[in-house]
Amino acid sequence: MDLKFKVSARIAGPVEEVFEAVADPDKLSAYFTTAGAKGRIKAGATVIWGFHDCPGPFPVLIREVVENEKIVLEWETSDEGVDEPYMTETTMTFEPLDNNCRTLVTVTEKGWRKTQTGLDSSYSNCMGWSQMLCAMKAWVEHGINLREGMYR
Numbered sequence: 697m698d699l700k701f702k703v704s705a706r707i708a709g710p711v712e713e714v715f716e717a718v719a720d721p722d723k724l725s726a727y728f729t730t731a732g733a734k735g736r737i738k739a740g741a742t743v744i745w746g747f748h749d750c751p752g753p754f755p756v757l758i759r760e761v762v763e764n765e766k767i768v769l770e771w772e773t774s775d776e777g778v779d780e781p782y783m784t785e786t787t788m789t790f791e792p793l794d795n796n797c798r799t800l801v802t803v804t805e806k807g808w809r810k811t812q813t814g815l816d817s818s819y820s821n822c823m824g825w826s827q828m829l830c831a832m833k834a835w836v837e838h839g840i841n842l843r844e845g846m847y848r
Contacts, residue, residue, distance in 0.1 A: 700806035705829035714799040727835035
């Protein structure tokens with residue numbers, strides 16, 4: 697059994713605009729990283745994400761970027777009571793739909809240890825990425841920040 701998940705959303709906007717909503721730290725900070733994002737997403741970079749609902753900040757290692765198509769990142773997690781943290785891998789894909797008037801964004805994450813803490817962490821991240829997609833949709837389509845005040 698592998699601990700992994702996949703969530704998706706369709707966002708009204710061209711793939712270039714939706715991709716930039718993730719790649720640009722100012723845009724990402726406007727709707728998702730409630731304590732800010734530092735650094736543009738590009739292959740080989742380490743960016744910093746902060747969230748009011750989780751202690752951080754979190755260094756995020758950008759493994760691969762295919763402009764307007766895919767972002768692969770890794771970030772650290774750990775099991776309670778285990779000294780050595782480990783990395784999970786998140787892949788975001790961006791697929792143009794309806795003559796590039798909409799974009800299908802899919803987020804997959806994998807790599808947790810097969811422990812109760814790993815399972816709990818995967819559920820938590822699945823919730824977080826689902827919220828991210830909802831927040832991105834509201835922000836890209838309507839300029840609304842759904843996460844404003846949600847955690848603080």
